[in-house]
Amino acid sequence: MERMAIGTLSYDAAHLLGALVLALSFGLLSQRRLGPVINAYAMQAIVLAAAAAWQAHVQHAPELYLTAAVALGAKGVAMPLALHAIVRRLRIGKSVETALGIFPTMALGVALVALAVLVVLPTTTQSQTLARDDLSLALSVVLLGLLMMISRRTAITQVIGFLSLENGLILAAVSVNGMPLVVELSVAVLVLVGFVVFGVFFFRIRAEFDSLETDHLDRIGSGHR
């Protein structure tokens, strides 16, 4: 593996791609309409694929190209297309319903990123520079994904939050030097999760309720407690 230090191309490019993934997490949070949310997710997955491919090049780890291909094909193209199709077919309202306004969510997001940096940097003082920066970027993406799941009302936006959280996990996994096995397996499993979500839940929920509002679901459950 080439030695990575601040100022070298390998470091700068990796850092730039990681930061772009994080920026797109904010993009997800800032959108008020469902279409652009899905597009922002697709962009994030494509940048993630580029980050994985760059790591494959830098680490001389050809198996990471596979991860990149899966991220590009499944998360960058197939899932967004499917999400768009679901929105069209189920005639889901085009606006994002928020439990918390856009501005407070963004402010909380910034706070979470600061938290991630504060948590990761002191723990990794002796690590290679790249790993620690990427780890804080990845942790930020994970936390922003969680925030999106909490602050959005409809099932579909919660699922996009979950998928974006997974992007953060993959970003962490690919940027760690020579991590075996997990990348391929986890990607396979994550794609599986995606299909479970689409195939089973959405159509079932639609069949039962004519609506993807999770609030609606909560009300039904409360009768039994």
Added chain:
Amino acid sequence: MIGFEPWLVPLAPLAAALLLGLVSDAALGAWIAIAATGAGFAASLLLPSTMGAGTYILVDALSAHVAMLTAFVGFTTALYSRRYIARAIASGALDAGRAREYHVLFMTFLGFMLLALLSNNLGVTWVALEAATISAVLVVGLPRTANAIEASWKYFLLCGVGIGLALFGTVVLYLAALPALGPGYDAMSWTALAHAAPQCRGTLLNLAFVFLLLGYGTKAGLAPLHGWMPDAHAEGPTPVSAVLSGSVLNVALVVILRVRGIMDSNADALAPGPPIMAMGLLSVLLAAFSLWGRRDAKRFFAFSSIEQSGVAAFAFGLGGAAVFAGLLHMTVHTLAKSAVFQCIGLAAQRRGSQLFAHLGGLLVSDRALALTLAAGILAIAGLPPFGLFASEMLIMGETIRRIPLLAAALGLGLVVGGWALAARLITLCLGAPPATPPIGQPTIWVSLAPAWIHLALIVMLGLAMPQAVQAWLATAAQASQ
């Protein structure tokens, strides 16, 4: 290196899952499930004689013990499922297609749980647990009612997030082990990590521990991440509740116990005990008070599972001699709780409802069932002569010796929880039966036999634990440290 035998344990149910996908006959499917889980259980009994660690498989006393327990509960649950599913089909609650789905998903779930237990690679453990989660999510949603779908949705979201955090923790743990073990499989293997723990980077271990505890803690049903438990238990098919309560919690607790061992051997890492104890104690107290006022029987016993999982986690956090007690507690609780869920499932089928209001007066309508259920509930409440009395006494004793103040809190939780169980026991057995007559024939011994086997084992563990079993559990407790 170790031979192929340990592979048989997870592969038997997984192969059966593939086969069951092709079998449309529900009765035949149930027998295939019984044969496969029986074979898996038989293979698991060979585990103590094939101990060792390979690249992918780890058989030490801890994994062998919990794998035997899981395989055993899987086997008795398959036995129980045969009649349960047949009755569900007869009553129209499930159709033949769903019954097939049920068997396939149940076998997949069980197989991946066993794989997670026996894996020597954190990555494989994670993937197996993730796959088990997906099949469990699908099986919980199987009744296709609005509530079942809500439950599986909640289960999926919470456990998906939990398992995501666990993966992040796994990546960080690998990063922490890199300086000690270098890139490659070693830095992800439980055995290599346990040996190299003192050389791992302590600060990174701390970060990994937080994520692993939160992630696997979700799967262990520990507060404040327990939200999926009551819904998933209440709405899924009852045999699944029996297995969920036992095996998933155990697998997650075993992972936490192993991580604890790694943290313990590193001088720079924070002490793992207090956070685990805090989550355990919080679960005990929260669940004990939540037990009061539940109207749904399966939801009630799900809260009880959260409580017992909390007790085990507390013991594991306490460490030392309490780990032995925690393992005993986990074992006995798994056996008792699956017996109780089996009985509740039968009672709910008889009455057509799982609300306490409709389950009263079982002693009049189904004497054998009511007595079995009563024994199971007394066992969970921690009363002698059952094994939970022994394990809770051991844990309390150890707590009083080391941290007396916490013993008061733990004792309060156990008493409040036990009291709620006793109150419900009286409703179930002696309460007023509903006006409508019970559905179908009275419960026969075939349906109750699995629960009787479980209860007999618990009595044995409580009254006269054989020397060999005690030594075996002590070895298992030792293996984690």
